[in-house]
C-alpha cells in the first residue's frame with residue numbers, strides 16, 4: 146500500500162515527507178488551491194527527494210495542454226486528475242503519465258467501469274471538496290470500493306488506520322490534516338500519518 150502526502154510547496158516539506166517514509170509527494174497546480182505551487186519549486190523539491198519517491202502533479206478542471214506543460218516543467222512522474230473530464234482526455238494523458246483519476250462516490254457507478262483494468266489509470270475516491278478535510282463514509286462504501294483504488298478525503302494520523310481496515314485501499318492520500326496552515330506541513334502529523342498507514346498495512350517505515 147502506498148502513502149501519498151499532498152500539497153507540497155517547498156524543498157523543506159518534500160524532504161520531511163520523504164524522510165517520514167512517504168511513497169509519493171503531491172504538487173498542486175490547480176490555481177484555486179491554497180496549496181498552489183509553481184512548476185519550478187515542484188521540480189526542485191522533486192529532485193531533492195530522488196527518484197524512489199513518486200512526484201504527482203495534481204490538477205482540477207485544467208486543459209490537457211496545461212496539464213502536460215506543467216507536468217513536463219515540474220518533471221512529475223504521475224498526474225492526479227480532479228473534476229469532470231472526457232475518456233479521450235484521460236486516454237491521451239495516460240499515454241504520457243500514469244494517472245490517478247479522482248472520483249467522488251456519487252460518480253463511481255457511472256465512471257469506474259470505464260477505467261477498470263486499464264493499467265495506466267488508477268482510481269482514487271475523494272470527498273466532493275478536494276483538500277477540504279472531509280472524510281468519506283467508509284462503511285457505506287465498503288461494497289462498492291473498487292479493488293486497487295486509492296482513498297483520500299479527510300485522512301490523518303488519527304483515522305487512517307481505520308480507513309485502511311475498512312476499505313483496504315491500494316494507496317492513501319492526505320493534505321489538510323497534515324498542515325499547520327495551508328501549504329505548510331506539520332512535521333509531527335506527517336510522520337504520524339505515514340507511520341499509522343504503514344503499520345495498518347503491515348509495512349515497515351522509518352523509525
Ligand SMILES: O=C(O)c1ccccc1N[C@@H]1O[C@H](COP(=O)(O)O)[C@@H](O)[C@H]1O
Pocket residue numbers: 151152171173175177178179180203204205227271272274275276277278279297298299300318319320321322
Ligand atoms: O488540497 C487542495 O487544495 C486541492 C485542490 C485541488 C485539487 C486537489 C486538492 N487536494 C487533494 O484533496 C485530497 C484530499 O484532501 P484532504 O486530505 O481531505 O484535505 C487529496 O487527494 C489532495 O491531493
